[in-house]
Amino acid sequence: MKSWLMLALLAPLSLASAGTAKISGTVVDQGGTLTPNIVVEASPVGMAWSGGIPQAKTDEHGHFVLTVVSGREAYGTLYGQHWLVYVHQDDAYYPDLSSAFYSTPSTHAQTVELTPESGDAIIELKAGPKAGAITGHVIDSVTGTPLHPQFDLAWASGDPSKRMGIRTRDPYRILLPSNTEIKLIVQCEGHKPWIYPGVINVGPAQDLPLDIKMDPEPASK
Amino acid sequence: MLLDHLRLAVTVVLVASALPRAWAQQCSYAPTITSSLPASATVYPPNYCANGPGCSCPAPPGTWQCTVTCSPQQPCTLDQMATTTLASGPSSPQPDEMVVYGTNFCGTQRSQGPVWWQDYVQFDNVAGYTYGWQLVGIANPLGNVSAQFGNTSNPFQISNYNFGVDYWSNTLGFNLIGPVEMAVQQDVWDHCVGCTTTVRRKVTYEVVNSDGSVAANIPLGEVMDLGTSGCFQGRPSITINSCTVAQGQSIGNPSGGTSNKSGGMWATDGNGEFTDSWTMGADGYTPAGCGFAANYDHWQLCGLTAPLGSVNAGLTFATLTGLVDTNRIGINAGSKQYVLPVAIVPCPPNTPGCPGSIPVGTVFTP
Numbered sequence: 001m002k003s004w005l006m007l008a009l010l011a012p013l014s015l016a017s018a019g020t021a022k023i024s025g026t027v028v029d030q031g032g033t034l035t036p037n038i039v040v041e042a043s044p045v046g047m048a049w050s051g052g053i054p055q056a057k058t059d060e061h062g063h064f065v066l067t068v069v070s071g072r073e074a075y076g077t078l079y080g081q082h083w084l085v086y087v088h089q090d091d092a093y094y095p096d097l098s099s100a101f102y103s104t105p106s107t108h109a110q111t112v113e114l115t116p117e118s119g120d121a122i123i124e125l126k127a128g129p130k131a132g133a134i135t136g137h138v139i140d141s142v143t144g145t146p147l148h149p150q151f152d153l154a155w156a157s158g159d160p161s162k163r164m165g166i167r168t169r170d171p172y173r174i175l176l177p178s179n180t181e182i183k184l185i186v187q188c189e190g191h192k193p194w195i196y197p198g199v200i201n202v203g204p205a206q207d208l209p210l211d212i213k214m215d216p217e218p219a220s221k
Numbered sequence: 222m223l224l225d226h227l228r229l230a231v232t233v234v235l236v237a238s239a240l241p242r243a244w245a246q247q248c249s250y251a252p253t254i255t256s257s258l259p260a261s262a263t264v265y266p267p268n269y270c271a272n273g274p275g276c277s278c279p280a281p282p283g284t285w286q287c288t289v290t291c292s293p294q295q296p297c298t299l300d301q302m303a304t305t306t307l308a309s310g311p312s313s314p315q316p317d318e319m320v321v322y323g324t325n326f327c328g329t330q331r332s333q334g335p336v337w338w339q340d341y342v343q344f345d346n347v348a349g350y351t352y353g354w355q356l357v358g359i360a361n362p363l364g365n366v367s368a369q370f371g372n373t374s375n376p377f378q379i380s381n382y383n384f385g386v387d388y389w390s391n392t393l394g395f396n397l398i399g400p401v402e403m404a405v406q407q408d409v410w411d412h413c414v415g416c417t418t419t420v421r422r423k424v425t426y427e428v429v430n431s432d433g434s435v436a437a438n439i440p441l442g443e444v445m446d447l448g449t450s451g452c453f454q455g456r457p458s459i460t461i462n463s464c465t466v467a468q469g470q471s472i473g474n475p476s477g478g479t480s481n482k483s484g485g486m487w488a489t490d491g492n493g494e495f496t497d498s499w500t501m502g503a504d505g506y507t508p509a510g511c512g513f514a515a516n517y518d519h520w521q522l523c524g525l526t527a528p529l530g531s532v533n534a535g536l537t538f539a540t541l542t543g544l545v546d547t548n549r550i551g552i553n554a555g556s557k558q559y560v561l562p563v564a565i566v567p568c569p570p571n572t573p574g575c576p577g578s579i580p581v582g583t584v585f586t587p
Contacts, residue, residue, distance in 0.1 A: 019469020019482075043414045044460065048502040048545075049421075050518065051443055051462035052487035052495060069460055069469045069482055079458070079482065080469075084414050099411040099421075150408075150576040152566045161417040165562055167578035168407040185567050187576035193567030217570060 021070035021114045023085055025123035026062045034062030035127055039089045042066045043098035045082035045111065053098070055088075070114040083112045085125060093130035093205045095175040101153065101164040102131065102177050131175040132202025134210045138172065138186065141213035146170045149188035149214065156181035156199045178204040192217050296388040297379055370399035370522075370536065371431030400428045400436040400522050400538035402586045406494060408578040410550065410561035413500040418509075421500035422550040422561055424579065426520075428493050428538065435493030436538075440464070440486045440523040444537075446475040448514030452506040452547075455479060456513050462487040464523035476516065486523050499543075499550050512546030519587070539585040554583050 023042055027035045035058060042054045047069075056064040070080030086097035086109035095102040097109040108126040138147045148167060151174055155162035166174055176182050184196035191214040202208050374394030380387040403426035413421040428436040442464030450456030460482045466472050468485030489495045497520075501512060518541040543552040544560075551560040561577045568575030 019467070044502065045414045046503040048457040048459040049484075049498055049500050050445060050459055050515075051484055051497055052441075053498055054484070067468065067485070069484055071469055080460075096423075098414045100416070101411050148581040150578045152576070161412050163562070164409065164411040165576075165578060166407065166409045167576075167581060169581055187567055189576070189580075192570075195567070 019069060019071040020067050021080070022065055022067055022120040023083060023112055023114070023123065024063070024065040024120065025125055027058050027064065027087060027125045027127055028062065029127050030129070035087075036060045036062050038062075038087055038092065038094070038127065040064045040066065040085065040125065041088040041096070041098070042068050042083045042085045042112070044069075044080065045084055047080060068114070072116050078115060081114055083114065085110050085112055085123060087125065087127040090173075090175060093133065093175065094127060095131040095177070099164060100161045101155070102175070104129070104177050104180065128204075129178060130204040132178045132204060132206040132208065133173055133175050134184075134200065134202070134208045135171060135173045136209050136211040137170055138188070138212040138214060140191070141215050147188045147191070147214060149186045149191070149194075149212075152185045152187065154183045156183050173207075176200060176202055178202060178206070186212055186214065188214055190217055191215060297390045299377075299379060299390045299393045301393070370538065371401045372396065398430055398432050399536065400439065401431045402584050403428045403520065403539040404585075405579045405581055405583045407496075407581070408559075408561070410578075413502050416502075416504050419501055419504050419506070419547045420550055420562065421498060421502075422552070423496050423498045424552065425494055425496045426539070426585070428489050428495070436489055436522070437491050437493045439489050439493075441488055441495060442486050442521050442523045444475075444517075444519040444521065445481070446516040446518075447478070447481075447545075448476070448516050449478060450511065450513040451508075452511035452513075453508070454506055457501060457503075457506075458482055460484045464521055497541075499545050501545055501547055504547075506547050510546055510548045512544060512549075515541065515543045515545060517542055520585075537587045540587055541585060552579060554579055554585065 027038055027040060029035050037060075038058050040056050040058065054066050054068050056066045058064045066085070068080055068083055070078075070083075072078050084098050086107075087094045088096050088098075090096075097103060097107055103109070106129050108128050110123055110125060112121045112123060114121060138149050139145060140147060148170055150165055150167040151172070153164045153166070153174070153176070155177075168174065179201065181199040181201050183199055186194040186196075194212055194214050196210075200208065373396040375396070376392045376394055378392050379390045405424060406427050407423075407425040409423045409425075410420055411423075413419050428439065428441075430436050442462050444463075445459075445461050447456060447459065456479045458479050458481055461472065461484060463472055463483040464486060466483035468483055470483050472481045472483050474481060487495060499515070506512075519537040520539045520541070521537050541552060543558070544550065549560050549562065551558045553559075558574070559577055559579045560574060563572075563575050563577040565572075566576075
């Protein structure tokens with residue numbers, strides 16, 4: 001199960017406007033220093049979604065403001081009541097912590113509760129911990145042609161919620177939760193699956209180079 | 222002075238990200254009509270910038286110092302455009318200018334075409350002047366002209382409008398550069414926040430303009446129609462990005478059923494990319510595997526600076542279709558449906574539809 005740090009502080013302010021609320025605060029790094037120019041994301045909890053996840057970048061003082069959908073329907077039902085707020089910046093090794101795959105017991109993501117009565121939320125958010133990454137190229141073992149396969153990743157612990165699939169550009173760079181044993185299977189149309197022998201375990205902000213050659217699969221008869 | 226014999230220049234200036242502050246400060250007055258004789262009306266046109274000879278533009282609440290006499294009303298004539306290509310979006314070189322030459326500009330004027338610009342029209346009836354129009358959006362408030370990026374002859378007209386009557390000019394065409402497609406850069410599936418079984422799919426697209434450049438930092442919205450849910454609990458209200466409905470407000474589903482919520486506008490980043498997340502958002506829907514169809518999901522470039530809730534409607538550059546179930550999410554591309562996650566990993570040899578993710582580079586068009 002996720003181990004979320006609970007809401008740090010709710011300020012008794014009015015909602016920003018009908019149907020929305022603000023989540024603001026500051027971001028500090030592991031050492032407690034305010035962190036400028038880093039992306040903070042708020043993922044809805046329990047809400048069906050299509051489109052972009054609300055984001056904001058911290059200013060030079062490490063401060064951010066997010067505006068999210070939150071309110072009460074005319075017939076009384078609350079919506080947008082819970083949000084998971086976290087630092088998400090792949091190039092700085094901060095993964096999408098709204099994914100169970102990246103959530104660890106030491107994850108610094110905060111659940112924020114918003115109600116029309118409690119109003120906007122102000123939080124102090126700690127970045128991290130940083131993920132590690134696997135990086136490299138995937139090519140056809142015969143022709144050397146670059147491939148864009150799908151990476152299926154799962155915690156070696158076997159927790160079914162700790163799975164993720166990703167197909168991305170070449171060269172690939174995929175974040176993995178640090179200090180966690182991960183199993184990897186790579187698949188691409190027309191090629192035999194490639195299975196990592198053993199498990200991968202990378203440290204925080206550590207890159208593991210991993211170039212992969214995939215064997216063509218015999219054509220089906 | 223007979224307007225028929227004047228050759229006027231109208232400059233269309235593309236300003237994507239901000240209203241024309243200087244002009245607005247000078248010329249944001251409401252129009253005043255000083256004579257109501259239909260055959261010979263003297264009008265002060267809206268947003269008239271009285272910079273012509275003998276004219277001035279006093280600070281509010283001053284009165285206009287210039288008049289335009291129209292007798293009788295008749296259409297103006299558009300002769301040519303000095304520049305016939307406009308780029309839309311903050312990533313385009315700014316400002317783009319289009320000079321429209323014509324005759325008989327008279328009275329209050331408004332335009333029609335695939336751009337929303339008549340509220341920011343400035344004109345003068347003095348030959349030799351440059352007349353500035355601000356292109357502030359791409360919606361069409363007059364409702365009778367379709368816009369198309371990449372079309373080299375989008376229609377454009379100007380009306381001499383007076384006392385409720387439009388006197389439309391001939392039509393000139395121009396090329397409007399803007400987003401026309403999006404290409405898959407990354408396709409991710411995982412479980413939604415707090416979920417152990419219900420999945421989420423996050424696809425990153427690169428939005429491409431009609432001239433092949435990437436559409437960086439453009440405002441986006443989507444128009445989505447969702448099918449009937451097969452879940453006992455019905456279909457959840459889904460939050461979607463919208464060009465026209467303010468964040469947090471309700472959006473009707475085009476084919477009926479549960480209404481949705483606006484998450485406000487979205488935007489591409491500096492690389493022209495954005496990520497579209499689909500999920501039912503929670504465990505607990507039954508029976509297992511239930512869900513609904515995404516009949517269509519039109520991704521659009523929003524009007525650039527028009528206020529929300531007015532004429533901010535966008536232009537579609539890509540359409541998605543697919544399905545959103547608790548345990549899988551499918552996206553159609555061409556004749557194939559890419560469904561994630563697949564049931565068995567690794568896929569058995571030659572399994573159709575495996576591994577389920579959309580190949581990088583797959584293109585979606587309107």
